[in-house]
Amino acid sequence: MSVAKSVAAHGKTLLMEAALALVVRTRSLQALGIREIGREAGLNPNTFYRHFKNMDELGLAIIENVVNELREPLRKLRLEALDTLLEKGQIESGPSIAGFDLQQIHQVVRVTVRLFLEFAAKRPNAFMLGVRELHGASPVLRKALREAMANFVDDMAEDLKTRNVLPTLDDARLHQLCKVTIREMFILSMDYIEHKDQREQIALEAESMIVTLVTGAATLSSLQHNEAGKVLRAGEI
Amino acid sequence: MSVAKSVAAHGKTLLMEAALALVVRTRSLQALGIREIGREAGLNPNTFYRHFKNMDELGLAIIENVVNELREPLRKLRLEALDTLLEKGQIESGPSIAGFDLQQIHQVVRVTVRLFLEFAAKRPNAFMLGVRELHGASPVLRKALREAMANFVDDMAEDLKTRNVLPTLDDARLHQLCKVTIREMFILSMDYIEHKDQREQIALEAESMIVTLVTGAATLSSLQHNEAGKVLRAGEI
DNA sequence: ACCCGTAGTATACACATGTCTACTCTAGTA
């Protein structure tokens, strides 16, 4: 067991994959039976106990896997998109709000939203289990997934900060923006996965929602940082 | 059976209440057993079959009940709040964005968010089942709940329209705004119900998110309706 | 007064489930 120990045992992986498949296509994790999972994995019922104490433990293991499968790739996707877009995007400019180039933001949002949703569509099981159990009945799984979501949010906020998108937004507003965005994107990805015929519309909705949020945050931020008098004089835009 | 027929049979209600209680405190609807529900309701297992063909049918019945319990009251709450706030609110004014009085909007949002969350906290079972099964494994329950959510959204949009909050927003943007708001409020209500010690912070988050959305929508709308030249000249606000 | 449909109950059965104990196989270590 030199190579092993890092690589999970054969049966363990099989069980996790079986459970994941079953969850996606039939019921919530807690609703699955131990024998049922073993059967789906082509293993003896008792093999389960060699690797997990109970269902929640299986759930946590699956979630850990799922998060590992999503977190870094998602981040890489975002950073690559940001870097290529911002590089060539320095040129043009549209109407600007609170110092942000709206056109550029819209473009960035459009691209990253698409990348995210297509990414989700390629890993439907991971996303479905995540969202399902995030709102599921097991407190321990909910907690694990909430923490995972918080990490996604932190990643996004950090990336937006280091790449200087939305430079004038204060940290709190940026973080809040990411929180809502991540939450909504995960939920929307369910629809995106499920309703192939409405994908374009869902992407447009997501896009519009995020642009609205960013615009709102930018506007409010500028209102807040300019002194009241100036703001009032500025009147309606 | 003169009065009855409109009123559900005794046992039927008992079963629905039992299932609701079990879902909230243990597992997803599909994961419940027929005998288990009967037991919780203090009835014979077979009584279930007198009223429901299967679990999904029970689920649909519960959902119908839950929606009835929420829809009208929620609407009434909103309309009352809007009417009292807008009446006395005509006076003051703060910085305005795209023709909206930001202070007034903030106040309306603050009050209605609180009302909503407190309303949710008083009907935790209804909200929890709703959100849980909205992301659950049963397609038929998901569909029913999605339609219910769509109705909530339509209600909200209609109310905002007849009360002339956000008058300059076009229908599409208004509808989209309501969609996101309702979705987020339901999800946030889970946290609100569960984490009593963080209620104020959750309410503040919800408030800030909605104000951001409204501000963004208003800003974008005004950008869109003014011709480009004027917008560009206006520059940053 | 009678009937009948509705709601609820009792019993029964075949089967699935969680989990215990004991066995086997295999790959790595001493």
Add this chain to the structure above:
DNA sequence: TACTAGAGTAGACATGTGTATACTACGGGT
């Protein structure tokens, strides 16, 4: 080469489950 721990299997058992069939209680309409 022998030993051992980890991974998988086999069989067994008590318990729980879905559901079929058949029974009872009752309230309203004729």
